[in-house]
Amino acid sequence: MSIKLLEVNKYFFAPTENIVMERGEGIYLWDSTGKRYIDCAAATFNLSLGYSNQEVLEAVAEQADKLVHITSSYMSEPVAKLVEKLVEVTPKSLTKIHLKVSGGSTANEGAIKMAQFYNKKSGVISLFRSHVGQTIYTMNASGLGFRRQPFASLGNSGIVHVPPAYCYRCFYNQKPCSCGMLCAERIEEFIKYAGNDSISSMIVEPILGNGDNIVPPKEYFVKLRELADKHHFTLIFDEIQTGIGRTGKMFAADYFGVEPDIMTIAKGLGGTGFQIAAIATKEEYADMDSHYHSFTYGSNSLASAAGVKTLEIITRPGFLDNVTLVGNYIIRRLNEMKEKYSFIGDVRGVGLMIGFEIVDEKGEESLELTTQIKNIAFENGLIMRTSRYGIGNVLKIRPALILTLEQAKEICEILEYTFDQIEVH
Template identity: 55%
Template sequence: MHNRQNIRDLIYYEVSDHLMTHGEGIYLYDAHGRQYIDCSSGTFNLSLGYGHPEVMAAVREQTEKLVHVTSSFQTEPVNDLVRRLVEVSPESLTQVHLKVSGGATANEGAVKMAQAATGRRDVITLFRSHHGQTMMTTAMSGEAFRREPFPLHFPGVVHVPDPYCHRCFYRQHRESCGLLCVERIDDFIDHASSGSVACVVVEPVSGSGGNVVAPDGYLAALRRLCDERGIVLIFDEIQTGIGRTGRMFAAEHFGVEPDAITTAKGLGGSGMQVAAILSNDALGGLDGSFHSFTYGANVLASAAAATTLEVISRPGFLENVRKTGAQITQRLEGLQAAHACISDVRGLGLMIGIELVDAEGRPNLPLTQRVVRLGLENGLLLRTSRYGRGNVVKIRPPLILTSEEADLIGDRLETVFAQI
């Protein structure tokens, strides 16, 4: 028998000393009864906060009937979810693949669909992208640190610069750049790929990579390039989808219809594990034996997801996301004017980033980590970009946020920066 007494020695991954006991709405509570506003929505997946009553009621009701059945059969919760997803998706996306167990496997499945439909191989993604933690999506994602420990990588991935106007790779300005970040993808295809590109996978707003919002015209130009080259365009909306940006999908902000959208995280409402690939007819036909997972199309999770979509689709809900997001952004812009360490505030809806720099304008990682620590001391749960390696603080509370709660977040952030 081993004699380790500390639970932290038994849990493989790192955990903090905080023992969390329960949550309600936007709030999480620890064993000492202390309350925190969760500005990370769990792992950006609690779109309706902790224990949303309608989602919990749907789960309780479904547990009395059927929790799981093989996805070869129909069930009402799955059928309901499929219909709702098609209804809220861009018009050209008419098919739903639910037999995926999370965002990473949704992204892998979308790539497989593109490869099967085009007969091509390569995948183009962005430098700072994050598409999952499986071996394929680890290779697809940007950031060298993700791949460093592993000797074998999925072949055929071409990484290209982000449309990161605040720190433009090409040292251009948006007013005069002519969207060089899209134009140069032609060069990457001609000179850095195998010559056989199946798809481009892009997050409309980067999740882990620093909350970089695609600039005006970027996604439309990317759509044109893909059409000219016969390449499939996939939007990874694992983090941006299901209302996070103030629209059901971020694609709506940009007026661009991709060939497929992947979605997960917020689809579960209050933490149920569910994901989906939404595709157009051209990507149909991939046999189920090539991409299906035991807990995909789960009946219990589908009941929660269908209820989540019903709540988010109600009149005024997404309008409130845009309103409270603008409220927080305005407070942050006021902080930016008062604190030189804040070099940029950017986002859509309740997906907001604060970029922190030193006196020379360089990314300031120690300060970013200090903001997170002070946030915790002041009752705010915050996360940073690039898995703690970045200089952007992410503000993404549950979408049920009220105007009063948005002000409270602003007040606590002002306290944090005053302490700095």
């Protein structure tokens, strides 16, 4: 059976690694040889409740007996419940929910459109290193240029990229204690040169997910809010990775204490892998008729039922506290390891959105070593992804949010064991 699965690679658009995954449960995955892995990427950072969460599966099975899918033109019970729950858990000023999107990219694109529809401007500010999505527009808006390189004819459609608040390697060569949030201040210059009145929105991942797990200081977001209000543009938080409990708060907006005008949500909302996404907005953005941005599988009934159950589980007393507890534990242990292993350059993260930089003896990014550590960890049964789709030097630890302290200890032990196998320390 598994041999046939591997053979099929020759027909496959993207041949996969020489390994067949067979079963998942909680934070664990098993391959066809029976080897067990801890998945620190929670699949594609989307399994907030881990593999095969039974409660979500039961809710979906119950929904499947009634209705698998209807057009989003009709209201249905799971959709009504999901909308209500999302309004409950998102920041107070976000009172409208758009569910007719098919994933993170289309949620982000919808948010940008809503801003353009609302303020009748077109320009978009986005961060270097951001991943906004894979549609042509969101790929253009993304701050990882290598992904648009093969598509030479793309125009930039009024997108302005600005450096993120990356204190460890500051674009402006500043120190956090004395910089006066220069990276946020300088955005005003970009706005000026873009044409003062042309900026419609700024889309920001509160913690850059694919782009190196960069955690800005809290004041950065205060400054962005001020800029958005001053220049009348829409502040969009892309919470596709940071949302649904990943930071130990329901949203990173809660952690940073700043409310955006629009927030996009996807990945973790499906709990155990169902395809559901949403755009949450302030009241005034709901004037855009949804037929301007509406996808066939948006608000699918099964996925909506999964979303409702996921939110119910994540809002249970103690759930988010545990994310903070186990996250802090891993961060503390990694900081201890940093003292011992010179190739760990920086450890940063909030909750279970953790990353650490791998550097060479000069403190420069070491891609080679990063990949080596990732591969040895995999051999040792720990799945980690590297940043910037394999061209970055940050290893990411983002397991399912159901992680226990015992399992967090196990992750750290495998990490230490892996680091011990690396020669340059």
